[in-house]
Amino acid sequence: MALRQRSSTRQGVNRAREARPRASQEQEAPLPLPIDVLHMKIDEMVEFLLYKYSNKELTTRAEMLHSFMKDHKEHFTLIFTKVCDCLYMVFGIDVKELDPPGHIYSLVPVLGLTYNEIVGEDHSIAKTGLLVMIISIIFRRGNRASEETVWLTLNRMQVFDGVEHYVYGEPRKFITEDLVQEGYVVYHQIPDSNPARYEFLWGPRTYAETTKMKVLEHLAKVNNRDPWSYPSLYEDALREQQEAAHGRRMGC
Template structure:
């Protein structure tokens, strides 16, 4: 082959490679554009641990136990909740409305459910109606056939994390409302929005050996999209909430780490938490959040079982003590009747 022809072929091949490289980022942008700004990772409702870039290192539990970051599953949907105006935003470029390739490995229905959670929280906070039409816009036409499943995922998340139940206003299903859940005891005790932050915090403390350093707690809160000194759309000023309000209400104990010279602080369960919930209930919350069984957390399951046994024994002793007191009172009454005072 003539040398000049070879040179032309090489030049043509180089131009083809340059065009391919130039088109790659555009294709990636087109895929990302359909989803808009990703509000949370694909693990938000399923409990997959976030990448190392999230700073999950200090939140690792002992090797025999799951990572503490599993508590972040399902709660990281708060990350973009403040962007209320973008809850039902349409794509500006119709050509981008194509489903992302399955090779990306993301659970797209979970992402859609996560966006619905943000929308529901926005509407609930703003006391505005929840419309099916808006929810369909968020889901987009490519996934409307999966609308029922997506709504079910979002509804389960709202019930589990926030204690709010999604209900149709009318049988037509064109509008919805959020009400306090009635099928779970904690819903009646811990209402929105406190429940949405308190239960995950209690889970972090439990998975970290029943105490969590302030550094660990803030790393976890950052994964939820909650930052020290930054006002949160749902929870307000976070430091004041967790170090003052929840401490004053005796849900948390915030104290200096004992037997150290450093000014380090840690969080523990408060007396009101011990009275109103249990390790088993919090473990059930963590397991359900990750779509696992409580026995998938063997170390913490054994601890929760011991806690249940101790609680049962304490109740039995209290009931026995109350019974003895009642019997003694009855005996005294009977004695006084048998031996009346003489006049």
């Protein structure tokens, strides 16, 4: 794996580790792996699963054990959990178990989004994670977010306007042009603003592919909270659900 991607993977694992509770002592392996071996195994599995994702292939626990963990089977659960957290938090990829008795896994974009553009020189890194961030920020800000607010929030995640990001590349074009063209966001001038200021809203493709409740559940999962612990967001998401259900009953 390229040094750049190894660095991005480790930073992603660190982010995931900070956002998730530590494993209990009972879950930890009795003989911890050396840190360099742990990082190597995480890097290898992330690269492998990104390849599976880009090719829309399933994988199995047996396949991963055979490929990476022959000598460290007792550490599989720990490493696989960290890898899944990294894929979810950084790359916007959800690892779902399809057949628990057979340990068969699929890799799908978070929130059901169909944006599957693969970027990077090795074509193995997905930008879906940044898309998830943008639509989450808009939702949290009352369904419209000023450009200043979006960049301030992204800056806290080490994503800066005009600066090449280790995973997402240069973000401005992606956010203000690519996502607009794909219909995921609306980016326009705030009416009567002088000097001109701009804001982001959800685009029609976001409304078509996901729901506010799914986004709220994602936010709750990332922050280890319950969806109803965000009362105003929960009320908004529930209202959307009820309106959609009413529309279906009316045949709309």
